Amino acid sequence: MSVTSVFDPEAVSSELPRDARSVFELAARSMFQLFAETAEGMMLVDRHGRVVWISEGYKQFLPALGFQHESDFVGHAVDEVVPNTLMREVLRTGRPILVDLLTNKAGTFLVSRIPLRDEAGVVIGALGLVLMAHPESTMQPLMKKFSRLQQELDDARKQLAEHRRPKYTFASYIGSSPQALEVKRQARRVAQTDSTVLLLGETGTGKELLAHAIHAASSRAGRPFIGVNIAAVPDTLLEAEFFGVAPGAYTGADRKGRDGKFKLADGGTLFLDEIGDMPLPLQAKLLRALQEQEIEPLGSNHVIRVDVRVIAATSRDLPRLVAEGKFREDLYYRLNVVPLRLPALRDRLADLEALVEALEDDIARRTGMPHREITAEAYALLRSHPWRGNIRELRNVLEQVIMMTDDLRLEARHFRRALRAGGVQAGAPIEAPGTVQPELHGSGARGAAQPEDREIEPAVSTAAGPAGSELQPLPQAIAELERRSITAALRKTGGNKLAAARLLGISRATLYEKLAAHGLRG
Incomplete structure (x- = not known):
């Protein structure tokens, strides 16, 4: 045959079957024959994942897999006889895995997996091919990359496990006073359930620490603990923060979308701090998410199921907010399933020394500074302080x-x-048992230390100022002015912190910091 006749369409067509079905069957047989000649081994599984046939070449791997005879291998579920295989995934999805590295006790192999379909397009089985055995000898660059990626995956898993490890446990809640022990007893009990918990207490009483401890003692301890401070997030971003954003939901949105806190906490615990500051429009959506365990990302019509245990916390008077119409009554009852009130520090002063020791140890560890001894006189002074910031x-x-x-x-x-x-202003020191209070302004044992006392407490003139008020040290006067301004702004705005912050010309986060610093309750 001449060169031109090879490319003659009529000559070619005369050698091929006329109907398309026959052409397709011929192509399939040719492809199968090509696979059989080039692959080191082949395997067929049916729609149920059972091995129904292996090639002669595949039999070389049977001893390493622990089988002496073909009959011991064929007829069994593929994932029972071939560790780490993905054949069932191909059967489930109907998508091929054309190039993959399979590692098991028989070695490392370059493999391919192809779904088989009937005339109606239904997956009826899958073909597995061993393209290359022990590719580490002939494909060193690829194997090095595979090894590096595997190491990075292992490192990422370790980091994720470290991230998921509870930050605090019940041992972190320091105190053996009756009040502290009762809180821990109630918290341990509720940790064994999936009930929603509402932590109540003044700022600085350890609500977030206790939320971590409840999560750590629960069946969800191995899953994520996700916290969000509602007061620290602008109202306009809260919905996206909670429920996530669908891809391209708005101009400038991430094309891949972004998961919200509910999705990130799926299977674990979501801690909602400062729940009393949630805007009313968003409270209805939060209520639905809590009741239905379903969320809908911003800009999406797709509902996502989640499994989240919620722990909420607030230092505000929620019943009063409900009465004022600033907090939904139905949401309050949904959150207030198991209320736990944390005692203020002034109500458990028996724990003061233990708390000081634990905090001093932590400060020394973090700063590298030496440990300090605290005198009985100092403890007496600390016990007399109101501790509005706890x-x-x-x-x-x-x-x-x-x-x-x-x-x-x-x-x-x-x-x-x-x-x-x-x-x-520090309160008057309480005399510690077995100690004598020093005389700060008279003669006696402490008289020689008066210059040092004057350095610490400089003499202040009590002459009346222009308004007839007593002159104060500058830091104290500034602090008093801040307190008055914040109180006046909150009174003017009816307790609305966002509006009060705008009146004062500061951010809402700064306002919360100052409220905590001055021991004010908004």
């Missing part, structure tokens, strides 16, 4: 004192300076 304020004062002096023995004088710098 444990958060206690840590702040302790850290200030440690950072501002090299003394290894901390006395009352060190703490007076820190308490006054915070704009809060």
Whole structure:
């Protein structure tokens, strides 16, 4: 035959079957023959995942897989005889896996998996091919990349496990007073359920710590703990923060979309801090998510099922907000399934020394500074303080004192300076058992220390100012002015923190910081 006749359409067509079905069958047989000649082994499984045939070449792998005879292998479920196989995934999805690395006790193989369909297009089985055995010898670059990716995957899994590890446990909630023990008893009990928990208490009482502890003691401890501070997120972004954003939901949105906190917490626990500050329009959507365990991302019509246990916390008076129409009554009852009230520090002063020791240990560990001894006189002063900022304020004062002096023995004088710098007047020290209170303004044992006392507590003129008020140290006067301004702004706006922050010319987050610093309840 001449060269031209090879490419003659009439010559070619005369050698092929006339109907398309026969051409297709011929192509299939040719393809199968090509696979059989080039592959090192082939396998067929039926629609149920049972091995129905293996090629002669595939039999070489049977001993390494633990089988002596073909009859011991054929007829069994493919995932029972071939570890790590993805043949069932091909049967389930109907999508081929053309190139993959399979590793099991028989070695590492370059494999391909192809679904088989009937005339109606229904998957009736799958073909598995071993393209290359032990590719590490002939495909070193690919194997190195595979090894590197596997290592990165292992590292990512370790990091994820570390991230999911609970940050705090019940041991982190320091205290053996009756009040502390009762809170821990109730929290341990509720941790064994999936009920919604509402943590109530003043700022700084440890609500977030207890939420972590409840999660750590629950059956969800191995799943994510996701927290969101509602007061720290602008109202316009809260819906996206909670429920996520669909791809291209609005101009500038991520083309891949973004998961919200509910989706990230799926299977685990979602902690909603400062729930009392949630805007009314969003409360209805939160209620639906809690009741139905369904969310709808922003810009999407697709409903996503989630399994989330919710722990909410607030320092505000929710019943009062409900009465004022600022918080939905139905949402309040949905959250208030198991209420736990955390005691203020001034109500469990028996735990003060244990708390100070734990905080001092943590500060020393974080800063690398030496441990300090705290005198009985200092503890007496601390017990007399109102602690409106609770444990958060206690840590702040302790850290200030440690950072501002090299003394290894901390006395009352060190703490007076820190308490006054915070704009809060220290209360009169309570006499500790077995100790004698020093005379600060008279003769006696402490008389020689008066110059040092004057350095810590400078003499202030009591001459009346222009308005007839007593002159105060500047930090205290500034703090008092801040308190008055914040109180006036909140009164003018009916307690609306966002509006109050705008009146004061500060952000809402800054307003919350100042409320906590001054011990104010908004």
